[in-house]
Amino acid sequence: MQEAMIAKAKAMLADGTVDRVIGWKRGEFWYDITPAVFETAEEIDRDLVFDDFTAANVSKYLIKECVKGGGRILVFLKPCDTYSFNQLLKEHRIDRGMIYVVGIECYGKIDPDKIRNRGITGVKSAVNDCGTLKIETVYGTETMPAYEVMAERCLSCKSKKHVVYDELIGEDGEVTDSDRFDMVEKLENMTAQERFDFWRGELSKCIRCNACRDVCPACTCEHCVFDNDKSGIANKAPFSDFEENNFHIIRAFHVAGRCTDCGECSRVCPQNIPLHLLNRKFIKDINSLYGEYQAGADTDSRAPLTDYTQDDCEPSVVHERGVE
Amino acid sequence: MLRIKLDRIDELLAAIAKAQTLYLPVDRSDGQAEFRKWTEGARLSNALNTVRSAKDFFFPQTEKLMEFKTEGKKIEVVDTREDCEDFVIFGVRACDARSFEILDKVYLVDPVDTFYKNRRDHATVVTMACDRPAETCFCHAYGIDMTEPGGDVTCYKQGGYLYVNANTDKGTRLVETVASLLEDGDTAELEKAKAQTKEIYAQLPLAKLSMDNFGGDKMDEYFNSPKWKELSEACLGCGTCTFICPTCQCFDIQDFNTGHGIKRYRCWDSCMYSEFTKTAGGQPRPSQLERFRQRFMHKLVYFPANNEGEFGCVGCGRCLVKCPISMNIVKVMKALEEK
Amino acid sequence: MQVNENKEFEPVIVAFCCNWCSYAGADLSGTNRLNYPANVKIIRVPCSCRVNPMFILRAFQRGADGVIICGCHPGDCHYTSGNYYARRRMTLLFSMLDFLGIERDRTRVEWVSAAEGAKFAATMNEFTEAVRALGPNRRLEDLRCRKQ
Numbered sequence: 029m030q031e032a033m034i035a036k037a038k039a040m041l042a043d044g045t046v047d048r049v050i051g052w053k054r055g056e057f058w059y060d061i062t063p064a065v066f067e068t069a070e071e072i073d074r075d076l077v078f079d080d081f082t083a084a085n086v087s088k089y090l091i092k093e094c095v096k097g098g099g100r101i102l103v104f105l106k107p108c109d110t111y112s113f114n115q116l117l118k119e120h121r122i123d124r125g126m127i128y129v130v131g132i133e134c135y136g137k138i139d140p141d142k143i144r145n146r147g148i149t150g151v152k153s154a155v156n157d158c159g160t161l162k163i164e165t166v167y168g169t170e171t172m173p174a175y176e177v178m179a180e181r182c183l184s185c186k187s188k189k190h191v192v193y194d195e196l197i198g199e200d201g202e203v204t205d206s207d208r209f210d211m212v213e214k215l216e217n218m219t220a221q222e223r224f225d226f227w228r229g230e231l232s233k234c235i236r237c238n239a240c241r242d243v244c245p246a247c248t249c250e251h252c253v254f255d256n257d258k259s260g261i262a263n264k265a266p267f268s269d270f271e272e273n274n275f276h277i278i279r280a281f282h283v284a285g286r287c288t289d290c291g292e293c294s295r296v297c298p299q300n301i302p303l304h305l306l307n308r309k310f311i312k313d314i315n316s317l318y319g320e321y322q323a324g325a326d327t328d329s330r331a332p333l334t335d336y337t338q339d340d341c342e343p344s345v346v347h348e349r350g351v352e
Numbered sequence: 353m354l355r356i357k358l359d360r361i362d363e364l365l366a367a368i369a370k371a372q373t374l375y376l377p378v379d380r381s382d383g384q385a386e387f388r389k390w391t392e393g394a395r396l397s398n399a400l401n402t403v404r405s406a407k408d409f410f411f412p413q414t415e416k417l418m419e420f421k422t423e424g425k426k427i428e429v430v431d432t433r434e435d436c437e438d439f440v441i442f443g444v445r446a447c448d449a450r451s452f453e454i455l456d457k458v459y460l461v462d463p464v465d466t467f468y469k470n471r472r473d474h475a476t477v478v479t480m481a482c483d484r485p486a487e488t489c490f491c492h493a494y495g496i497d498m499t500e501p502g503g504d505v506t507c508y509k510q511g512g513y514l515y516v517n518a519n520t521d522k523g524t525r526l527v528e529t530v531a532s533l534l535e536d537g538d539t540a541e542l543e544k545a546k547a548q549t550k551e552i553y554a555q556l557p558l559a560k561l562s563m564d565n566f567g568g569d570k571m572d573e574y575f576n577s578p579k580w581k582e583l584s585e586a587c588l589g590c591g592t593c594t595f596i597c598p599t600c601q602c603f604d605i606q607d608f609n610t611g612h613g614i615k616r617y618r619c620w621d622s623c624m625y626s627e628f629t630k631t632a633g634g635q636p637r638p639s640q641l642e643r644f645r646q647r648f649m650h651k652l653v654y655f656p657a658n659n660e661g662e663f664g665c666v667g668c669g670r671c672l673v674k675c676p677i678s679m680n681i682v683k684v685m686k687a688l689e690e691k
Numbered sequence: 692m693q694v695n696e697n698k699e700f701e702p703v704i705v706a707f708c709c710n711w712c713s714y715a716g717a718d719l720s721g722t723n724r725l726n727y728p729a730n731v732k733i734i735r736v737p738c739s740c741r742v743n744p745m746f747i748l749r750a751f752q753r754g755a756d757g758v759i760i761c762g763c764h765p766g767d768c769h770y771t772s773g774n775y776y777a778r779r780r781m782t783l784l785f786s787m788l789d790f791l792g793i794e795r796d797r798t799r800v801e802w803v804s805a806a807e808g809a810k811f812a813a814t815m816n817e818f819t820e821a822v823r824a825l826g827p828n829r830r831l832e833d834l835r836c837r838k839q
Binding site for chain 1: 744745748749751752765766772775776778779780781782783784785786787788789790791792793794795796799800830831832833834835
């Protein structure tokens with residue numbers, strides 16, 4: 029896959045179809061891969077990488093690159109990234125004419141935290157040999173089935189289908205039957221006190237680094253209300269429980285109906301807060317109250333929050349639910 | 353050296369906690385470690401590093417400085433400083449222990465930060481030597497010996513024993529309070545183990561990292577380097593690296609209007625944020641490139657220029673693990689060194 | 692609101708009322724001399740869909756124990772469709788608050804027309820009593836704003 033990508037990128041640079049390539053750049057170690065913009069064939073040969081650790085969703089970088097102008101951009105998108113891409117298109121944040129999308133097949137990405145949590149450290153290299161992850165460390169060699177250390181979001185992958193592409197490398201998959209709402213459902217079936225305790229435990233870890241917001245492909249406001257000192261609610265640090273709740277509720281609400289459930293927020297959270305559950309709660313509610321809707325699946329449907337029907341349910345449906 | 357069997361470590365912790373408030377790294381349900389106040393049944397984490405560094409004890413993320421109460425046209429200023437009790441931080445690693453010295457250079461020089469000093473004076477730092485360094489460790493580059501972490505008391509784990517050695521008066525007083533639990537032991541095996549740890553470290557990818565090419569005199573060489581553009585390209589501008597960093601020491605002072613008065617807080621700030629340098633006169637660092645450059649220039653050049661060559665980094669490796677896009681100080685150093 | 696141990700708890704209710712229907716409804720209930728509790732603080736908004744979720748959270752932060760949004764009946768919006776959007780937004784927001792374990796009965800949406808002075812008074816009476824029964828808002832409170 030990586031070889032095909034490198035060849036494709038170099039060919040398109042060489043014939044002048046594109047003048048830069050967005051992809052992933054090799055790091056110091058096995059897992060620390062950085063999204064990057066490549067401009068020359070040498071850089072691509074040396075640094076472009078695609079493996080089990082290229083987890084970052086690079087679609088958001090297109091906003092910056094489109095603003096820069098210049099020639100066309102080649103971007104490599106995994107199936108879930110294509111949903112974000114569509115959503116950005118729909119919101120007129122990127123210019124389709126400037127972008128050449130190469131869809132790439134994805135088998136799920138590995139979560140380095142899951143490897144660390146097994147006490148594995150001092151890693152020198154990690155190789156995936158047909159589903160078996162072999163990790164060389166200074167303390168010895170460890171092997172494990174790759175799916176055991178796969179990222180949570182990939183284990184409940186919603187779709188292996190590319191919803192937009194100009195060209196594909198590898199096979200296109202299908203929208204999968206995913207169990208991604210299981211945890212939301214589990215929480216819904218708890219009592220209010222249990223839910224409150226769960227979220228207080230999680231959100232109290234928040235250090236307000238804003239990584240969830242900054243990485244989110246749906247969070248594309250030029251000036252966030254939480255950065256605007258004139259808004260009266262800007263804050264750089266959680267002084268009280270309220271501010272943690274406020275930030276995460278408002279953020280989730282602002283991307284409700286636009287969140288494609290790419291899971292980047294939870295991936296980047298340094299404190300491992302399961303932020304995607306907030307977004308999934310909105311998605312689940314939207315699906316059940318206003319009909320199935322997958323943000324980013326297309327570029328022309330109306331988003332559920334900019335739409336209505338005359339016989340929508342009343343807000344009192346929330347009060348009529350079972351568990352108190 | 354004094355020692356105690358590792359399976360009796362809970363007794364030792366309980367005894368310390370009886371004398372003073374005790375904080376120690378414990379494992380969270382998500383598998384990561386954080387410093388928490390000791391409670392009955394708390395187990396010392398084996399993790400190499402906590403997610404948040406130990407700087408929180410002296411330089412907390414938020415703290416109340418004062419309060420203003422308004423009534424009609426009268427304003428009353430309320431001093432909200434609280435007395436700090438003696439406390440013990442147990443299990444601090446060598447890198448975090450060194451970070452306290454770096455913070456001291458900022459907060460204990462004239463004008464002394466009394467909030468910081470107050471907590472520093474009341475703390476006893478018990479360090480834990482490392483025996484299982486990770487691939488992200490590069491403390492050695494800053495002359496830190498991970499097997500001799502310093503602090504008021506140093507602890508070493510070896511062969512089923514926890515060795516305890518007091519380094520300062522404060523440390524001696526603490527060890528005396530738990531002396532009945534400790535016995536004398538031979539240290540020959542411990543010395544061997546230390547040498548072994550260093551051998552392991554030497555095999556790690558960052559063992560050869562050197563700071564020779566950095567320091568206070570490199571300003572002209574690096575400030576205008578064309579590398580910054582490429583390095584900062586993917587930076588999200590989030591504050592993860594600064595908030596988990598044990599040496600980042602920037603703060604902001606914010607007033608909070610409660611509707612019936614003002615509370616003034618100090619909170620961590622990040623040079624990665626767009627409003628960090630926002631002033632009435634405008635924005636001297638308009639793009640992420642300048643902000644990104646500032647963070648690394650500060651650690652590698654400006655800080656040593658102002659502090660007898662001491663770097664603003666201790667090589668704990670937290671940012672290497674946590675950066676959402678995996679851009680970090682090691683990559684920056686290597687890129688800048690490339691001619 | 693001050694919580695005095697010796698006195699009965701008096702909830703603070705914030706009511707966002709649409710200018711065209713519910714605010715006029717409140718007026719009507721006043722001119723008809725119908726009673727509704729002094730606990731209710733009305734904030735006039737041009738339309739129920741002007742209510743940003745943040746308004747509701749901020750009200751709780753500053754000491755509200757209950758928040759109610761009143762607008763024109765669906766179909767009667769002065770701006771044709773504002774309340775339809777508000778209806779979806781508030782449904783999702785209330786559901787999220789519930790998901791976070793915040794008592795769902797502290798928030799409500801009611802449609803009150805300019806002619807429904809009696810409904811306005813009855814709604815406010817009933818909502819105030821419901822919030823009183825819940826007790827003070829603790830789960831979405833900002834401790835810094837509590838009056839000592």
